[in-house]
Amino acid sequence: MSATVLYTPEVLGLTIRLAHYPWSEALPLQGEARSQSCGSTIALGLSLGERGTVESIGIRSQACAIGQAAAAIFADAVIGRGPEEVCVTGETMARWLSGEGPMPEWPGLAKIAAARDYPGRHGAVLLPWRAAIQAFSKDD
Structure with missing residues (x-):
């Protein structure tokens, strides 16, 4: 039986994309998430435009390569x-990771699909979505 390769050159290459999304305290919506399984953390800052959609994003990450790759995939497609x-x-992502549904429609997710075979990395994959949900919940 062959093991699924998790840290591919493509995954590691995604981690440097976070440099395109510098953290800014000026972003009005901010949220943080921490993976219980690996301790990775991500903070997101977001702003919404007039149409109520994400206009800008900044990321502060202290995450494993999978968490960083997930954050880059999130940021590349959230605007x-x-x-x-x-x-x-x-929510769809959490169900998919637990084997209860299809992979969500989000550009780039196939690049980290191997993480599904590593339950200890599921929390890292979900970090950007959990941080964004927290940020949106503060927008009242």
């Missing part, structure tokens, strides 16, 4: 999406 779509995708 123009609304809070409801992000929340639904996060």
